[in-house]
Amino acid sequence: MDKLVIEGGVKLKGEVTISGAKNAVLPILAATLLTDDACIIKGVPDLRDTNTMIRILRSLGKSADLEKGIVSISTLKKTGYVADYKLVSTMRASFCVLGPLLGKLKKAKVSLPGGCVIGVRPVDLHLKGIKALGADINIESGYVIAKAQELKGNHIYLGGVYGSSVLATDNVMMAAVLANGKTVIESAACEPEVVDLAEFLVKMGAKIKGQGTPIIEIEGVKRLHGATHTIIPDRIEAGTMILAALITRGDILIKNVSYKHLGALIDRLEEAGAGLVKTDNSMHVRYKNELKAINVTTLPYPGFPTDMQAQMMSLMSVTPGISVITEKIYPDRFMHVAELNRMGAHIQREGPHAIVEGIKELSGAPVMASDLRASACLALAGLAAKGKTSISRIYHLERGYENIEEKLEKLGAKVWREKE
Numbered sequence: 165m166d167k168l169v170i171e172g173g174v175k176l177k178g179e180v181t182i183s184g185a186k187n188a189v190l191p192i193l194a195a196t197l198l199t200d201d202a203c204i205i206k207g208v209p210d211l212r213d214t215n216t217m218i219r220i221l222r223s224l225g226k227s228a229d230l231e232k233g234i235v236s237i238s239t240l241k242k243t244g245y246v247a248d249y250k251l252v253s254t255m256r257a258s259f260c261v262l263g264p265l266l267g268k269l270k271k272a273k274v275s276l277p278g279g280c281v282i283g284v285r286p287v288d289l290h291l292k293g294i295k296a297l298g299a300d301i302n303i304e305s306g307y308v309i310a311k312a313q314e315l316k317g318n319h320i321y322l323g324g325v326y327g328s329s330v331l332a333t334d335n336v337m338m339a340a341v342l343a344n345g346k347t348v349i350e351s352a353a354c355e356p357e358v359v360d361l362a363e364f365l366v367k368m369g370a371k372i373k374g375q376g377t378p379i380i381e382i383e384g385v386k387r388l389h390g391a392t393h394t395i396i397p398d399r400i401e402a403g404t405m406i407l408a409a410l411i412t413r414g415d416i417l418i419k420n421v422s423y424k425h426l427g428a429l430i431d432r433l434e435e436a437g438a439g440l441v442k443t444d445n446s447m448h449v450r451y452k453n454e455l456k457a458i459n460v461t462t463l464p465y466p467g468f469p470t471d472m473q474a475q476m477m478s479l480m481s482v483t484p485g486i487s488v489i490t491e492k493i494y495p496d497r498f499m500h501v502a503e504l505n506r507m508g509a510h511i512q513r514e515g516p517h518a519i520v521e522g523i524k525e526l527s528g529a530p531v532m533a534s535d536l537r538a539s540a541c542l543a544l545a546g547l548a549a550k551g552k553t554s555i556s557r558i559y560h561l562e563r564g565y566e567n568i569e570e571k572l573e574k575l576g577a578k579v580w581r582e583k584e
C-alpha cells in the first residue's frame with residue numbers, strides 16, 4: 165500500500181482542470197445495461213471506482229474500455245443478471261446496476277453492498293421503490309434477488325429518515341424507464357448527478373420530466389437505444405480545489421467547473437470572506453484576507469454537500485473563531501476529526517456536530533485516511549501544515565480524484581508517494 169507525503173506550507177498557484185463527475189459517471193455506465201446498442205461516454209475520469217464499474221459491465225456481457233476519457237460500450241453477449249459479490253462489495257455505487265438489470269431483463273441478482281466506515285448505509289429505499297414497480301424481492305445469501313413478470317409504473321414516495329437518496333432515485337428511475345405506464349418519484353434526489361443520468365436516459369429514448377426537482381415523472385417506453393453523452397464536471401473535486409487555494413493562501417484558476425452546482429459552498433465561503441471570481445466555466449480563487457469562522461450544515465442538494473464536509477473542516481481548523489459543522493446526512497461521518505486533532509487542530513465532536521476552534525497553524529503528522537473525502541480533508545490539512553504529513557491508505561483518494569498528485573504538483577505542492 166502507498167502513502168501520500170506532503171511537505172506543507174506552499175501557496176498553491178496556477179491552473180487546474182476539473183475531471184468528469186465520479187458520482188455521475190457510475191450510474192450512467194450502469195444505465196448502458198438498458199440497451200444492447202453501443203454507447204459512448206465522454207469526459208470519464210480514470211478512477212479506481214470507474215474501473216470497478218467497467219469491470220462489472222464486462223462481467224455482465226458488455227465490452228467496455230476507458231481510453232483518453234472516453235468509454236465505448238457495446239454488447240458482446242446476452243446480458244447477465246448476476247452482479248457478483250466481489251465487485252459490488254468494493255464499491256457501494258455498483259448497487260445501481262439493480263435498476264437497469266431489472267428494467268431490461270425483469271430479473272436481477274445483485275450482492276448487497278458492504279458496510280461503510282462513514283456509517284450505516286441501508287438500501288431500504290432502493291428496495292421500496294423497486295417493489296412499488298411490481299418486483300418481488302428476496303434477500304438470499306447476501307444477494308438481493310428481484311424478479312417481475314412485468315414492471316408497472318407507480319407513484320412512489322422515496323424520502324427517507326435523512327431525506328432523499330441519490331442512488332435510490334437513480335435505481336428506481338432506471339427501472340421505471342422500461343416499465344409499463346407512468347411512474348412518479350416523489351421526494352426524488354435533486355443532485356446534478358441525478359439530472360445528468362436523467363439526461364443520458366432521455367438521449368437513449370426515455371421519457372423523463374422533472375429531473376432536478378423533488379418530483380420526477382417517467383413515462384415508460386418499450387425499448388431504449390444507444391447514445392453518446394459527456395459527463396458533467398465533478399463539483400466535489402472543484403470544491404476541494406477551491407478549498408486548496410484558500411487553505412494554502414494561494415491563487416488558482418479552476419477550469420471546467422460548473423459553479424451553478426456549487427451554490428451552497430460558494431455561499432458559505434462568501435460568508436467567510438473569500439474572494440471568488442466566476443466566469444463562464446471557470447473560477448478564480450485568490451486568498452486576499454483572513455477568513456472568518458462560519459457554521460455549516462450538510463443537507464441534500466441544493467444544501468451543503470456531505471461530500472465537502474470533511475474538507476471544509478480542514479479549512480475551518482485554521483480559520484480564527486469557532487465554527488460548528490453539523491452533519492445531517494451521515495451523522496457518524498467524523499473519522500477525520502481525530503486525525504485533524506493529531507495535526508494540532510482543536511475539534512470536539514458532539515453527536516452530529518463538530519465544534520471547531522480555529523488555530524493559527526496545523527503541524528504535519530502521520531495520519532490515516534479512512535474514506536474518500538476524509539483523505540481529501542487530510543491532504544488539504546497537509547498542504548497547509550507546517551512540516552511533513554504522511555497520509556496512509558491513500559487508495560481511498562484514488563477512488564474519487566483523478567491524477568490528484570499531478571494536479572497538486574502542477575500547482576506547486578510538494579507531494580509524493582511512498583511505500584508503506
Ligand code: UD1
Pocket residue numbers: 186187188190256257284285286287288289290291324325326327328329330331332353357470471493494
Ligand atoms: C451518494 C453519493 C455519495 C454521497 C451521498 C450523499 C454516489 C455514487 N455517491 O451516495 O458520494 O455522499 O450520495 O450525497 O452518488 N439512505 C437510507 N436508505 C436507503 C438509501 C439511503 O436511509 O435506501 C440514507 C443514507 O443512509 C443517508 C441518506 O439516505 O443517510 C442519503 O444517502 P444516499 O443519497 O442514498 O447516498 P448514496 O446515494 O449511497
